[in-house]
Amino acid sequence: MPLPSRVKLVEVSPRDGLQNEKNFIDTAVKIELVNRLAQAGFPNIEAVSFVSPKWVPQMADGAQVMAGIQRGPGTVYSALTPNMRGFDAALAAGVDEVVIFGAASEAFSQRNINCSIAESIARFEPVAEAAKAAGLRLRGSISCALGCPYQGEVSIASVVDVAKRYDALGCDEIDVADTIGVGTALRVGQVMRAVTEHIDPARISGHFHDTYGQSLANILASLQAGISIFHTSVAGLGGCPYAKGATGNVATEDVLYMLHGMGIETGIDLDAVVEIGQWISGHIGMKPATRAGNALAARKANAQACA
Ligand code: HMG
Ligand code: MG
Numbered sequence: 360m361p362l363p364s365r366v367k368l369v370e371v372s373p374r375d376g377l378q379n380e381k382n383f384i385d386t387a388v389k390i391e392l393v394n395r396l397a398q399a400g401f402p403n404i405e406a407v408s409f410v411s412p413k414w415v416p417q418m419a420d421g422a423q424v425m426a427g428i429q430r431g432p433g434t435v436y437s438a439l440t441p442n443m444r445g446f447d448a449a450l451a452a453g454v455d456e457v458v459i460f461g462a463a464s465e466a467f468s469q470r471n472i473n474c475s476i477a478e479s480i481a482r483f484e485p486v487a488e489a490a491k492a493a494g495l496r497l498r499g500s501i502s503c504a505l506g507c508p509y510q511g512e513v514s515i516a517s518v519v520d521v522a523k524r525y526d527a528l529g530c531d532e533i534d535v536a537d538t539i540g541v542g543t544a545l546r547v548g549q550v551m552r553a554v555t556e557h558i559d560p561a562r563i564s565g566h567f568h569d570t571y572g573q574s575l576a577n578i579l580a581s582l583q584a585g586i587s588i589f590h591t592s593v594a595g596l597g598g599c600p601y602a603k604g605a606t607g608n609v610a611t612e613d614v615l616y617m618l619h620g621m622g623i624e625t626g627i628d629l630d631a632v633v634e635i636g637q638w639i640s641g642h643i644g645m646k647p648a649t650r651a652g653n654a655l656a657a658r659k660a661n662a663q664a665c666a
Pocket of ligand 2: 375536538566568598599
């Protein structure tokens with residue numbers, strides 16, 4: 360299959376990137392992060408979650424973040440909404456897209472959203488209906504599509520099953536998520552091809568955590584399977600509080616470097632993203648988890664020192 364000439368990147372750092380941070384990050388910093396990402400050209404930013412603040416305290420200020428940002432005209436702003444309470448908050452906050460998030464693993468579904476897969480789909484039904492009625496985009500995320508921290512192996516059939524259920528709910532986009540970053544390229548290609556036997560590849564995205572350093576290879580395998588939407592996070596921020604040991608999402612800088620190097624357009628300014636990654640990492644007090652971002656930042660510092 361020929362590779363796509365253009366890829367859509369969904370920047371998930373304000374949500375997936377920050378949700379697992381132990382120290383509460385100021386709302387003003389979250390707002391600046393979202394604004395800077397929009398200015399860098401991201402077509403879609405996963406900005407906030409409307410989940411229980413007891414479960415994920417870092418995301419408690421979603422309404423304030425949405426109220427404080429300057430909306431870029433070309434940017435879709437998304438929020439995670441596990442139930443109607445979350446949906447109502449997301450609608451009131453003016454998001455463009457809501458994300459229902461389930462799993463291909465029963466064990467993870469219980470740990471993450473406190474219900475079985477079947478119960479989660481029943482909970483999502485009114486959310487999906489309400490999203491359609493309000494004219495919002497609807498996205499469905501399938502966690503543990505490549506493996507589960509609690510049950511281990513996850514069958515391709517169970518990934519396909521959840522994808523079909525999301526399709527029946529009217530999801531515009533469906534995310535195949537490697538929550539703990541265990542997948543390798545061959546299996547990722549198999550999973551993507553199995554899902555796209557039933558659903559248009561233009562509506563499927565890849566969401567890869569980089570725990571085992573496989574994300575770029577997995578993105579290439581997905582591109583070869585016809586996928587052209589990927590979730591990334593500046594400086595490789597990220598992790599799920601209910602997937603212990605999993606590290607951040609694949610770094611946006613690394614993915615942009617790879618895609619642009621392959622002649623694939625994204626519409627995103629890599630230099631701006633490198634600066635954002637270094638800035639937000641400084642705020643959190645971590646070294647950016649991006650090879651390309653750190654190399655480009657070092658090159659720029661050297662050039663400035665020599666000037
Ligand atoms: P529950 O305890 O089963 O539900 O939680 P509940 O309805 O009994 O509610 C419990 C409490 O939460 C109540 O408050 C509710 O009012 C409140 P209390 O009476 O105890 O004071 N509550 C809410 N508050 C604010 N907003 C809401 C909301 N709903 C209930 N929407 C629930 C079920 C789903 C709410 C809970 O399990 C939860 O919030 N889980 C959060 C899970 C989460 O955010 N995980 C991280 C995101 S998923 C992820 O990172 C994976 C992804 O990146 C893809 C991948 O990598 O795999 C997307
Ligand atoms: Mg994730």
